[in-house]
Amino acid sequence: MTQLINDTFLRALRREPTEYTPIWLMRQAGRYLPEYNATRKRAGSFLQLCKNAELACEVTLQPLERFPLDAAILFSDILTVPDAMGLGLYFAEGEGPKFERPVRDEAAVARLAVPDPNVELRYVMNAVSTIRGALGGRVPLIGFSGSPWTLACYMVEGGGSDDFRQIKTMLYRRPDLLHRILEVNARAVTDYLNAQIDAGAQAVMIFDSWGGVLADGAFQRFSLAYVRQVVAGLKRTRTVPASAAAPAHEEQVPCIVFTKGGGLWLEQIAAAGCDAVGVDWTVDLGQARARVGDRCAIQGNLDPMALMADPAQIRAEAQKVLESFGVPQPGAGHVFNLGHGISLHTPPDNVAALVEAVHTYSREMRARGASASSL
Amino acid sequence: MTQLINDTFLRALRREPTEYTPIWLMRQAGRYLPEYNATRKRAGSFLQLCKNAELACEVTLQPLERFPLDAAILFSDILTVPDAMGLGLYFAEGEGPKFERPVRDEAAVARLAVPDPNVELRYVMNAVSTIRGALGGRVPLIGFSGSPWTLACYMVEGGGSDDFRQIKTMLYRRPDLLHRILEVNARAVTDYLNAQIDAGAQAVMIFDSWGGVLADGAFQRFSLAYVRQVVAGLKRTRTVPASAAAPAHEEQVPCIVFTKGGGLWLEQIAAAGCDAVGVDWTVDLGQARARVGDRCAIQGNLDPMALMADPAQIRAEAQKVLESFGVPQPGAGHVFNLGHGISLHTPPDNVAALVEAVHTYSREMRARGASASSL
Numbered sequence: 001m002t003q004l005i006n007d008t009f010l011r012a013l014r015r016e017p018t019e020y021t022p023i024w025l026m027r028q029a030g031r032y033l034p035e036y037n038a039t040r041k042r043a044g045s046f047l048q049l050c051k052n053a054e055l056a057c058e059v060t061l062q063p064l065e066r067f068p069l070d071a072a073i074l075f076s077d078i079l080t081v082p083d084a085m086g087l088g089l090y091f092a093e094g095e096g097p098k099f100e101r102p103v104r105d106e107a108a109v110a111r112l113a114v115p116d117p118n119v120e121l122r123y124v125m126n127a128v129s130t131i132r133g134a135l136g137g138r139v140p141l142i143g144f145s146g147s148p149w150t151l152a153c154y155m156v157e158g159g160g161s162d163d164f165r166q167i168k169t170m171l172y173r174r175p176d177l178l179h180r181i182l183e184v185n186a187r188a189v190t191d192y193l194n195a196q197i198d199a200g201a202q203a204v205m206i207f208d209s210w211g212g213v214l215a216d217g218a219f220q221r222f223s224l225a226y227v228r229q230v231v232a233g234l235k236r237t238r239t240v241p242a243s244a245a246a247p248a249h250e251e252q253v254p255c256i257v258f259t260k261g262g263g264l265w266l267e268q269i270a271a272a273g274c275d276a277v278g279v280d281w282t283v284d285l286g287q288a289r290a291r292v293g294d295r296c297a298i299q300g301n302l303d304p305m306a307l308m309a310d311p312a313q314i315r316a317e318a319q320k321v322l323e324s325f326g327v328p329q330p331g332a333g334h335v336f337n338l339g340h341g342i343s344l345h346t347p348p349d350n351v352a353a354l355v356e357a358v359h360t361y362s363r364e365m366r367a368r369g370a371s372a373s374s375l
Numbered sequence: 376m377t378q379l380i381n382d383t384f385l386r387a388l389r390r391e392p393t394e395y396t397p398i399w400l401m402r403q404a405g406r407y408l409p410e411y412n413a414t415r416k417r418a419g420s421f422l423q424l425c426k427n428a429e430l431a432c433e434v435t436l437q438p439l440e441r442f443p444l445d446a447a448i449l450f451s452d453i454l455t456v457p458d459a460m461g462l463g464l465y466f467a468e469g470e471g472p473k474f475e476r477p478v479r480d481e482a483a484v485a486r487l488a489v490p491d492p493n494v495e496l497r498y499v500m501n502a503v504s505t506i507r508g509a510l511g512g513r514v515p516l517i518g519f520s521g522s523p524w525t526l527a528c529y530m531v532e533g534g535g536s537d538d539f540r541q542i543k544t545m546l547y548r549r550p551d552l553l554h555r556i557l558e559v560n561a562r563a564v565t566d567y568l569n570a571q572i573d574a575g576a577q578a579v580m581i582f583d584s585w586g587g588v589l590a591d592g593a594f595q596r597f598s599l600a601y602v603r604q605v606v607a608g609l610k611r612t613r614t615v616p617a618s619a620a621a622p623a624h625e626e627q628v629p630c631i632v633f634t635k636g637g638g639l640w641l642e643q644i645a646a647a648g649c650d651a652v653g654v655d656w657t658v659d660l661g662q663a664r665a666r667v668g669d670r671c672a673i674q675g676n677l678d679p680m681a682l683m684a685d686p687a688q689i690r691a692e693a694q695k696v697l698e699s700f701g702v703p704q705p706g707a708g709h710v711f712n713l714g715h716g717i718s719l720h721t722p723p724d725n726v727a728a729l730v731e732a733v734h735t736y737s738r739e740m741r742a743r744g745a746s747a748s749s750l
Contacts, residue, residue: 163718168680172688215656215714217676217695264638264657281590282639303590305543313547318594339590343538 003245004137004202008023009071013203013254013275013297015333021322021362022070023355024142027341028063033348035062046091050077053126060131064138066348067355070335071203072135073142074196076296077286078207081145081188082155084115095159102158104166109180112151114188117195124192127200143201145192147208147259148185148230149223155181160194164213171222178222184227190233197235197253205232205256205278212261219265224272231255231273256299260340262368263288270296281339285324289332297333307346311353318357327369336362378620379512379577384446388629388650388672390577390708396697397445397735398730399517402716403438404450408723410437421466422744425452428501435506438515441723442730445515445710446578449571451499453521456563457530459495460487462504479541484555489563492570499567500574507575508749513570518576520567522583522634523560523605524598530556546597553597561601565608572628580631580653581605582668587636594640599647606630606648631674635715638663647673651712656714660699664707672708673700677729679713682721686728693732702744711737 004010008022030036039059043049050056057331060075061364079097083089088100103109118125132141133226146154154160156167156178170178193204211223234255242248257269258278266288270277279288306317325334336358342351379385383397404639405411414434418424425431435450454472458464463475472581478484493500507516521529529535531542545553568579586598609630617623633653634644641663651672654663663673681692693711700709711733717726 091706127682163680165680165683165718165720169683171691172684192455212657215681216659216699218678219657252705261657262635264659282587282594282636284639301590303543303593305538305540306590308540308546309547317547324591343540345540 003090003243004140006070006139008253009335010140010203010254011337012328012333013256014252015294015297015328015331017330018328018333019363020359021325021328021334021336021337023358024071024073025063025338025342025351026073028067028069028073028351030342031344032342032346033062033066034149045124047077047089050075050080050127051123053123053130054165056127057130057134060127061134062299063351064135067352068359069139069355071139071142072131073205074124074128074131074144074201076127078144078146078209079093079151079154080121080124081115081192082151083284084117084120085112085155085184085188087155097154098310099155100157102166103152103155103181104158104170106177109177112181112184114184114191117192121195128196128199128201140202141200142203142205142256143193143196143199144205144207145196145230145293145358147206147211147223147257148182148189148226149214150208150210150212151185151189152178152181153213155185164210167330171218175222180223182226186229187233190230193230194233194235201253203254203256204234205258206274208257208262210352211259217306219262220268223259224265224268227257227269228272231257246255254297256335258299266291276333276335278337279339283339285334286326289325293332297335299335299337301339303336304340304343304346307338307342307350307354309350311350314350314353315357315361318354321359322358322362322365327365378618379515381445383723384710385515385578385627385629387708387710388631388705389627390669390672390703390706392705393620393703393708395734395739396700396703396709398597398711398725398733399444399446400438400713400717401448403442403444403448403726404434405717405722406719407717407726408437408441418431422452422464423627425450425455425502426498428498428505431502432505432509435502436509438726439510442727443734444514444730446517447506447510448517448580449499449503449519449576451502451519453584454526454529455496455499456490456520456560456567459490459492460530460559460563462530472529473534474530477541478527478530478556479545481552483553487556487559489559489566492499492567496567496570500570500684503571503680508604515577516575517578517580517631518568518571518574519580519582520564520571520605522581522586522598522632523601524589525558525563525583525585526560526564527553527556528585528588536714539585546593551599557597557601561604562608567607568605569608569610572613576628577626578629578631579609580633581649583632583634583637586634586640586719591639594637595643598634599640599643602632603647604645606632631710632647633674641666651708651710654714658714660696660709661701664700669706672710674710675714676712676714679715679718679721682713682717682725682729686725689725689728690732690736693729697737697740698735702740 056075168199256276257274263283270292279300281303431450629650631651632649638658645667654675656678
């Protein structure tokens with residue numbers, strides 16, 4: 001594998017000094033880009049796009065052609081794992097993802113088994129290695145998975161939900177059944193992420209997109225406990241074989257945990273063993289940094305809708321986020337991101353303005369910080 | 376006006392001692408009750424039900440006939456105020472509320488005016504005085520309004536929203552326009568709640584249902600600042616004329632502010648001048664109590680979906696909520712509630728189990744607390 005040309009993102013996750021604040025955007029390869037829509041049309045459907053390594057690679061790289069982003073993220077769906085469990089993932093036009101066979105009773109839970117990521121999810125591993133090769137070391141590649149709880153939400157609800165009535169009914173009435181689902185999911189997610197690491201992912205992210213709908217207490221038992229189990233089972237280092245550029249060495253593979261709506265539980269998430277915590281826009285980054293201390297880096301947290309403003313306003317909002325974190329001292333790390341996926345209504349030029357603003361302003365902050373400390 | 380027979384709810388809001396923890400439920404008069412559905416059918420539509428004082432009174436009292444709840448809440452819609460501004464509220468079957476004339480440009484903002492609650496919203500005041508009379512002092516009557524920000528969400532979006540793209544685009548691009556809307560809304564909500572107090576409401580609640588979708592910083596400027604303005608303008612005491620039961624006296628009218636998803640901003644909300652802060656189920660009540668101190672009472676916070684469990688499990692969940700708050704010492708107050716409106720799928724018998732559990736267990740906790748402190 002080639003050496004990384006831009007490893008700013010990985011250094012920020014390791015809380016090492018960086019010349020500027022690295023940035024990538026959740027869902028950066030997506031429908032706001034006309035070239036993405038063209039590739040998706042060629043693929044035939046969203047799922048066919050996910051299952052075709054060449055096309056998944058193509059869309060993964062598209063945002064990097066436009067913007068000097070500091071990381072790439074595997075293009076895939078959050079629901080590949082339950083699909084591999086045989087639940088029958090499909091997308092009804094204009095609606096979200098659905099499962100043909102939701103998991104709602106004892107028999108369905110008993111049938112669940114951990115898929116072999118190198119068999120049932122081979123297409124994802126093919127995409128990871130294809131993308132890694134195509135990147136040629138430009139920036140690191142992030143692999144990802146939904147959290148055990150977030151996957152269970154879709155598996156039990158059979159799709160998206162406003163009130164999570166099915167899974168919460170199971171949680172309050174049959175916690176034993178839900179724990180069995182989560183146990184299977186935790187093992188499946190661990191295997192899945194480890195296979196992505198083996199295939200070339202240089203960092204991994206766990207999306208606990210629905211952790212924030214749980215009650216305090218239930219979050220810790222039904223989501224965080226299983227995230228912790230996944231993190232504990234991850235291959236956090238990988239041996240890189242000797243090459244012309246470097247002798248054989250160990251490479252760290254950092255792990256990011258993002259719980260949407262999890263701001264109240266930040267200390268507990270930061271203690272789950274991960275390298276970085278993702279936070280949404282409801283969180284003040286300065287307070288988050290104070291609460292997390294030097295246990296973790298922090299990733300976030302611009303409101304995606306700020307990208308609907310004009311470039312001057314976007315620059316001002318980006319500066320607010322950077323200033324709320326402050327200049328990362330040794331032991332702290334900040335990765336700029338949105339607090340949630342980018343909206344399909346975002347004008348691509350506004351993304352260019354954001355990336356430019358984050359790079360430029362974070363360099364200026366460091367220069368000011370350095371001159372202030374040399375007084 | 377008759378003397379209150381059960382004033383436990385008002386005493387808890389004033390942080391005075393109570394024999395047990397009072398309970399009422401957001402949306403307690405609603406579709407989970409067959410008798411509500413029958414009355415609504417007779418009314419013809421939801422809006423006709425809101426606009427008919429006799430029928431609104433009938434449904435307000437229905438949950439009190441079934442359960443020994445400690446407060447009644449005016450049956451009305453959250454969007455009566457923007458409807459009175461002439462935006463044309465309607466309900467498309469199976470969808471949420473909509474406005475015929477959303478407020479999206481300078482001209483629409485300029486047209487907004489504060490309605491006279493005793494003219495355009497006379498039907499609400501009629502409902503308040505009718506309900507107050509029908510209650511005959513059994514329990515206090517709560518009046519309510521949406522917060523200026525929450526009303527603005529519907530006014531600008533033209534209905535419900537997943538991403539709040541229209542109003543957030545205005546927030547980031549044209550904050551001046553949004554501030555003008557919020558300024559009108561704040562005056563309208565103040566007048567509306569004061570008119571409800573004049574008509575007989577014994578406490579008022581501000582529902583900031585969408586405060587939690589705002590970024591940190593934006594929440595303070597676009598939601599909390601206007602809630603503070605409303606609270607500052609409320610009539611917090613009312614002169615009760617002399618009657619056979621009591622001489623003329625002043626009566627306090629407490630005010631509750633509930634921001635869904637506002638757990639991170641609890642101290643700031645508690646400092647807005649209100650008597651109580653409502654919290655959703657993501658908040659640990661013990662921590663909330665420690666953060667709020669003795670500035671405010673706390674209302675909440677059972678996950679409404681816990682009511683899908685069986686009665687024994689509901690009792691256990693109710694006990695957890697009561698224990699997380701602990702026994703209210705003088706200067707603290709707890710009103711039991713859900714963390715959001717009750718689900719239409721809730722079996723009414725489960726509500727009976729919850730109310731019974733809260734009353735019984737909170738009395739036991741006080742008895743244990745008293746015997747422990749007399750050792």
